[in-house]
Amino acid sequence: MRVTIRVPATTANLGPGFDAFGCALQLYTDVTFEETESGLEITGCDEAFTGPDNLAYVSYCAVLASLSEEVKGVKIHIDAHIPICRGLGSSAALLVAGAIGANVLRGNRLSTQGLLNITNAMEGHPDNLAPAFFGGLTASMVDNGLPVAVNFPLHPDWEILALVPDFNLPTPKARAVLPEQVNRADAIYNVSHGALVLKALELGDEKLLRNAMQDRLHQPYRKHMIPDYEAIESYAKTVGAAFCLSGAGPTLLCITRDKTLKEKLEKKLPAITQNAWEIMPLHVAFEGAKVV
Ligand code: HSE
Numbered sequence: 001m002r003v004t005i006r007v008p009a010t011t012a013n014l015g016p017g018f019d020a021f022g023c024a025l026q027l028y029t030d031v032t033f034e035e036t037e038s039g040l041e042i043t044g045c046d047e048a049f050t051g052p053d054n055l056a057y058v059s060y061c062a063v064l065a066s067l068s069e070e071v072k073g074v075k076i077h078i079d080a081h082i083p084i085c086r087g088l089g090s091s092a093a094l095l096v097a098g099a100i101g102a103n104v105l106r107g108n109r110l111s112t113q114g115l116l117n118i119t120n121a122m123e124g125h126p127d128n129l130a131p132a133f134f135g136g137l138t139a140s141m142v143d144n145g146l147p148v149a150v151n152f153p154l155h156p157d158w159e160i161l162a163l164v165p166d167f168n169l170p171t172p173k174a175r176a177v178l179p180e181q182v183n184r185a186d187a188i189y190n191v192s193h194g195a196l197v198l199k200a201l202e203l204g205d206e207k208l209l210r211n212a213m214q215d216r217l218h219q220p221y222r223k224h225m226i227p228d229y230e231a232i233e234s235y236a237k238t239v240g241a242a243f244c245l246s247g248a249g250p251t252l253l254c255i256t257r258d259k260t261l262k263e264k265l266e267k268k269l270p271a272i273t274q275n276a277w278e279i280m281p282l283h284v285a286f287e288g289a290k291v292v
Contacts, residue, residue, distance in 0.1 A: 002034040003104045005097040006292045008135065008285035009082040010089030011162070011253055012127040014201075015213035015244035016193040022089075022138050024131035024285040025160065029080040029090065030292065031056050031097035035105060036073035044078040055091055055122075059098030062118050069106050085168035087247035092128035095119040096289045104291055112288075120147040128247065135288035137201060154284060155204030161241075161262055163232060163252040163269075166276040169225060174248035177221045186216040206240065206257050213242040213255070226250045228273040235268055252277075 009027040013019070033056075040057060042050040052058075056076055064071050082090040099115040110118075112133050120126045126140040130149035140149040193212045200209035223229040226249050233252075236243035241256035254261060265279050 001105055002032060003101055004030055004032040004292050005100045005104075005289055006030050007082075007093040007096045007100075007132050007289040008089075008287075009282070010092060010128040010131045010247075011087070011160075011251075012089065012247040013215070013218065013245065014197055014253075015219070015242075016190040016197060016215045016217070017127070017139065018190065018215065018217045019125040019127050020139055020141065021194065021197070022127040022131040022140070023154075023160075024135045024288060025088070025162070025282040026285045027081055027088070027280070027282055028285075029078065029082045029093040029097065031079070031094065031101060032075075032077040033060065033098075033101035033105060034075040034077075036075055038073040040073065041075045042078070043076070045080065049078075055094035056098035056101070059095040059119055059122060060102040061098075062122065063099045063102035063110065063115065064106065066114075066118055067102075067106055067109060069102075083164055083251075085170050086164055087169070087171075087245065087249045087251040088162065088164070089128040089132060089247065091171070092119075092123060092132050093289075095122060096129060096132045100289055100291070116147050116149065131285075131288065133288045136284060136286045137198075139198065152198050153202045155202060157204050157257050158201070158284075159256050159259060159261060160282050160284070161254045161256070161265065162246060162280040162282050163254065163265070164278045164280055165226075165228070165250050166278075167227075167250060169248065169250040171248045174222050174225065177225065178218055179221070182217055189214075189216045200242075201255075204257065206242065209242040209255060210237070210240065213244050215244065218248075219245050222249055226252070228275055228277070231272040232269070232277070235265075235272060239264055
């Protein structure tokens, strides 16, 4: 039996919602699973990712283990359109695909919440996983070790532009620069700004979003690892867009209601940046991962 799972890209954090907020975007990775008698064969990706540590396979095995099912052989084919190590949820997409793939092949006995629990234990934070499973804009918490995710409404008029650079930044490296402890003023800053980001996204209030989409827990520590960050942030603010790092970066996100922003960025970026940045307009994916 064979099954293909389509998983959306996700942008996590949305500024102050570190490890909590996420949004699914219409850019997809498809992963096909076919059970065989024995062995592991992974195709469609770089040779370096064809071993048993491939996240789709790790997650596939974790779900089978939780179902007390034997892992036989499997062929996995990855058709990835989500760029790797760019802050758009490529790793979460593989985990989600592996989890759903294994569950579907063994009779769909686990709920989506059950699959989120298993994959969250592997990823360590649910902010990409929740929107990848459920679609749309989500906020998540981990309570007693278990993730709880809810959807939030989004105004329909937002333009989301992902600025994807020609260099990558592995998430472990981008997490290693973060301090273990934060001070109270910074914690309050993020809690308050985070609540208002969600309201601004719901209302379509660009000025409120611009003000609220600021962070003191991760972006100040990461921006030095991303050449051109400050130049792009400063330009985004000049033209009135809300700006943040997408996940752990290095992709940068501009959120606006100005339909001409892409054109403006195309003209301006070559003059203010050292690297090549692809500007990708991405619509929200209101539907999460599914069998195709
Ligand atoms: N919340 C995570 C981070 C997203 O910022 O490190 C990337 O996995």
